[in-house]
Amino acid sequence: MTLTGELIIGAKRIAAPATFRARDPATGEAIEPAFSIARDEDVEATCALAWEAFDDYRESAPASRAAFLEAISEEIMALGEALIERAGAETGLPHARLEGERGRTVGQLRLFAEVLRDGAFAGVRIDPGLPERKPLPRPDLRQRMIALGPVAVFGASNFPFAFSTAGGDTASALAAGCPVVVKGHPAHPGTGELVGRAVAKAARRLDLPEGVFSLLNGGAEVGAALVADPRIKAVGFTGSRRGGLALMDVAAKRPEPIPVFAEMSSVNPAALLPGALAARAEALGESFVSSLTMGAGQFCTNPGLLFALDGSDLDRFERAAVAALSRVEPAVMLTAEICAAYEEGVAALTGHPAVKTLHRGAARRGVNLCRPALFGVQAADFIADDSLREEVFGAASLIVRCEAEDQLIDALEALEGQLTATLHLGDADAALAARLLPILERKAGRILANGWPTGVEVCHAMIHGGPFPATSDPRVTSVGSRAMERFLRPVCYQNLPDALLPAATKADNPLSLPRLVDGAWER
Amino acid sequence: MTLTGELIIGAKRIAAPATFRARDPATGEAIEPAFSIARDEDVEATCALAWEAFDDYRESAPASRAAFLEAISEEIMALGEALIERAGAETGLPHARLEGERGRTVGQLRLFAEVLRDGAFAGVRIDPGLPERKPLPRPDLRQRMIALGPVAVFGASNFPFAFSTAGGDTASALAAGCPVVVKGHPAHPGTGELVGRAVAKAARRLDLPEGVFSLLNGGAEVGAALVADPRIKAVGFTGSRRGGLALMDVAAKRPEPIPVFAEMSSVNPAALLPGALAARAEALGESFVSSLTMGAGQFCTNPGLLFALDGSDLDRFERAAVAALSRVEPAVMLTAEICAAYEEGVAALTGHPAVKTLHRGAARRGVNLCRPALFGVQAADFIADDSLREEVFGAASLIVRCEAEDQLIDALEALEGQLTATLHLGDADAALAARLLPILERKAGRILANGWPTGVEVCHAMIHGGPFPATSDPRVTSVGSRAMERFLRPVCYQNLPDALLPAATKADNPLSLPRLVDGAWER
Structure with a gap:
């Protein structure tokens, strides 16, 4: 399949004069073809189409949206090896990882x-x-969820499938009945085009309104124009703190503010409790390094x-962690910008007077290589300095040495909000773990025991948030x-004649939905 | 029970040097006693106590929080006639209305x-x-909701019980496990003190942490200081658009932004479809006026x-509406400020070149009286002028005359978001109603047929939002x-030993909670 570099605006394919190219992070060289950068008129046309599609699409039967999501997963799989190859060239991620991520992405579509x-x-x-009823009758009241409106989705660089064009934000918004406008990540536009065409093809197959x-493509200006458009009603974003805050700011300043669901930054603290360390310090050091260096550490949950x-x-x-790190081969990072930011973060820690460098991966020939880094600091210094709590995106970690349990607690209390928090514990650690748990619950969306936070299961009980x-x-x-x-909001219907009620709330339950009737569930 | 005018800071009663008094809106005169205005140090001490209470209170058993809410309802009822009398003096609301509202308030506590x-x-x-599982095992994942943190609640002037000190925001936040700090509405501080003491007494009875x-009391500065405090994690507000926007701004600018749940303004459009008007124009005119003038029109859903x-x-x-309006006695409004804003809104409509005054209540001797007003305008003028879509809080309404169905649709599309939208329809109106419904769903949280939006049932299916x-x-x-x-957020627990898991997620389900296991509900 030949890439055209065109924007996908509903059924139309639009070429714009200004363009950019992807770069192979392993070589730093540009990859063909050129991709169009959306103009204001393209954003306008896109939002108009999404709005036009909204009322029809949101009222499509749940089963028809399910069929759409399944068709998208089929079309993605039908792209075959070409998709994996292009994604590999654009991201530097290895073949097996990309195949796994594709599996996760289609599984996610099927889950919804x-x-x-x-x-x-x-x-x-x-x-x-x-x-x-006395003194006043109670009216008939029926509630259901409806879609919020067209959603702008910002693809992330580190998951070219699972958090990108047809990733979790797109899948969940489409499931909810929201048309989706993706602003593709400029690091993998070819991957984006392939997946975007798969989605558009599935929409065509199911005869959905094209604006669905x-x-x-484009930079921060295109993103800001999209979020500012009055027809966009919510935003899904995975990326940097700076990027997320910028979009939150645009959204809050609109005449009608809208929610931005931004997943931004997390350092994912892990506490190694005394019993766990006594029992298995070496094994923990090794499993830690596997988690830390997986995918060059480019995970939100690193x-x-x-x-x-x-x-x-x-x-x-x-010692075990340093030994394991010394066996890790440097890996190519996603983009030159990410590698530069990583080097900057590592340099700040290396030069910090209170921080000791425990390990730094050796320099190798090649560009955009992640040389894993491990640092140590005393808890008192850690608590005193906010900058030591900032995320360094990539394989870098800081070991905080605490003098006593109370200081460990102070150090954890000093943390900002996190996606995850981890406890490694042995049999003797129950009391300390119970003291820490309430703190971790306040700080994080997911709490793990005796594992590492990389690896986010797609299921009903998962929380990737915080x-x-x-x-x-x-x-x-x-x-x-x-x-x-x-991407859903509730609407209540009071005393509507049955003929006018939406199917979800009609007396004879034509969609066979589970319902809470007078406070009790009926299935 | 003698009012002291003191702040209620957990178990302490604090008098501050600066004070204010309530005013009887029917006379404009001050009512004793003087009420303390919170200083920065009072806000600080209050938030510290709330934070201290948080971890314990959020983990209290659901049944114990249920007992707390029921104890609050008992203590409120135990205040007896003194509460109704003080509320009447401070708000000008009639006895029967206040008794009804008290019933609603204690019913709400019991619902939670x-x-x-x-x-x-x-x-x-x-x-x-x-x-x-291959290729990777699935970890054990358990999710539950936990309380967000201490909540700041802003009492509303127009519901001294149901949307105030122990109103819906307080009841729902306490139910969720959040300590509550109320910033009482300055229009009814005595009512606030009575109810506040009832809540504090219930907390003491159940031996809850005092900071719960x-x-x-105080003005906008106290409110802003409260919302800015890092220990406050969410805000509940019912009031003006200006007030709500100001708090949203403070919350968004915090180092850690927090959600503000503000219910701000709504003009509650109602469409009178041709069949309904043909069948019952006079009856509709009369029932409309009842809804419009109830409580001097001081309802969010007016x-x-x-x-x-x-x-x-x-x-x-x-004609029927004007005739009914001419029989309405002027009623005292809640405060001089609300009456002044009402007069200003009415004057703007009266002086608007495109607006025709259909009725204005006669002037009577007395202060802060609401003289109901009814206006008319052509749809083309309505669509052309944003200012005609603004809320006039009080008994004022504008009839928009549309030339055709398409213009009716354009006029409805011009509306901002609303709490409610109403359709009056007859048998012949089904097709038009079906055209309007998708628009109303996009605009409003509750859609009514053949009724008026005042009166908000407290139940499972209600939506008071939009x-x-x-x-x-x-x-x-x-x-x-x-x-x-x-006021709840989800937390996920991965592979935690059963002993460390919170009761809600333990294997043997000690709290007997309904659970979604592998995607299927178990009760």
Whole structure:
């Protein structure tokens, strides 16, 4: 399939005069073809189409949206090896990882199809009228969820499939009944075009309104214009803190402010409790390094901070981690910008007077290589300096040595909001773990025991979210079936004649949805 | 019970040097005693106590929070006639209305107690581990909802009980496990003190941490200081658009932005379809006036805009409405400020070149009287002028005459977000109603047929919310059992040993909560 570099605006393919090219991060060289940068008129046309599609698409039967999501997953798989190859060239990510991520992405689309068929997402609640009630009758009240409106989705660089063109934000917004406009990540425009065409083809196959999906390319200006458009009603974003805050600012300043669901930054603290360290310091050091260096550390859930009590068991852990790190081959990072930011973050830690460099990967020939870094600091210094709590995106982590349990608690309390928090514990650690848990619950969206946070299962119970600045809204998740709730809002119908009621709330329940009737569930 | 005018800061009663007094709106005269205005140090002490209470209170058993809410309702009822009398003196609202509102308020507390005992609010989801899964095992994942943190609640002037000190925001936040700091409305500080003491007494009875509830008084500065405090994690507000926007701004500019759930302004459009007007123009005119003038029109859901096709049936409606209005006695408004704003809004409409005054209540001797007003305008003029779509808080409404169905649609499309939208329809109106419904769904949180929007049932299916500027977040409601969801966030636990898991997610389900296991509900 030949890439055209055109914008996908509903059924139209538009070439614009200004263009850019992807770069192979392993060589730094440009890859053909040139991709169009959306103009104001393209953003305008796209939003107009999305708006036009909205009322029809949001009222499509849940089963028909399920079929759409399944068709998208089929069309993505039908792209075959060409998709994996292009993504590999644009991201430097290895073949097996990309195949795994593609599996996750199509699995995610199918999960939302299941959720649609289950029907609980529609949130139908019925409080039947009580005409005889005194002193006042109760009206008949019926509630259901409807789609929020067209959603702008910002693709992330580090997951070219799972958090990008047809990733979790797109899948959950389409499931909810929202048309989607993707602003593709400029690091993988060819991957974006291939996936975008797959989505558009699925929409055509199912005869959906063309505005249900569009894909624009461009920089921050295109993104800001999209978020500012009055027809866009919500935003999904995965990326940097700076990028997320900028979009939140645009959204808050609109005449009609809209929610931005931004997943931004997390250092994913892990506490190594004394019993765990005593029992398995070496094994922990090795498994930590696997998690830290996987995908050159370019995961939102990369373990960037470790906390432990000072002592010989922590020394054992450090030695094992350093030994494991010395066996790690440097890996190509996603983009030159990410590599430069990583080097800057590592340099800040290396030059910090209170920070000790425990390991730095050796320099090798090649561009954009991630040389893993491990640092150590005393808890008192860590607590005193905000800058030590900032995310360094890539394989870099800081071990915080605590003098006592109380200092460990102070250090954890000093943290900002996180996507994850991890406890490694042994049998003797129960009491300390119970003291830490309430702190971690306040700080993070997901709490793990005896594992590492990389690897985010797509399922019903997953939360990929957390207090600011991990995300812009701790009440939601961007992974798992609840992700869809972000793009729905409730509407209540009072005393509407049955003929006028939407199908979800009609007396004979034609969609066979589960319903909460007078406070009790009926299935 | 003698009022002291002191701030309620947990178990302490604090007098501050600066004070204010309530005013009887019927006379304009000050009422004793003087009420303390919170200083920075009072806000600080209050937030510190709320934070201190948070971890304990959020983990209290749902049944214990249910008992707390029921104890509050008992203590409020135990205040007896003194509460109704003080509220009447401070608000000018009649006795029967206040008794009804008190009933609604204690009913609301009991509804949240029921929701707590039902347990679905805890949102427990379990995806059990699949250790044998290939290529990777699935970890054990368990999710539950936890409280967001201490909540600042801003009492509203127009519901001294139901949207104030122990109103819907307080009840739902306490139910969720959030300590509450109320910033009382300065129009009814004595009512606030009585109810605040009832809440504090209930907290003492149940031996809850004292910081679970505090009540501060003061102006906009106190409110802003409260919202800016880092220990406050969410805000509930019912009031003016200006007030709500100001708090949203403070919240967005914090180092850690927090959600503000503001219910701000709504003109509650009602469309009178041709069949309805033909069949019952006179009856509609009378029932409209009842809704419009109830409580001097000081309801968020007051019908401020009517839309109908031009013609003799609309003339009949207008005549009936004007006749009914001429029989309405002027009623005292809540405060001199509200009356002044009402007069200003009415004057703007009266002086508007395109607007015709259909009725204005006669002047009477007395202060702060609401003289109901009814206006008419042609749809073309209405569509051309944003200012005609603004809320005039009080008994004022504008009839928009449309030349044709398409113009009616254009006029409705011109509206901002609303709490409610109403259709009056007859048998012949089905097709037009079906055309309008998708527009109304986009505009409003609650859609009514053949009724008037005043009167908001407290139940499971109610939505008191809607797109901006009706509220700051169309995805939630401030009335009904779902109001609690605003103050909860999900946390996921991965592979935690059962002993460390919170009770809600433990294997043997000690709280007997309903749970979603592997995507299927278990009760």
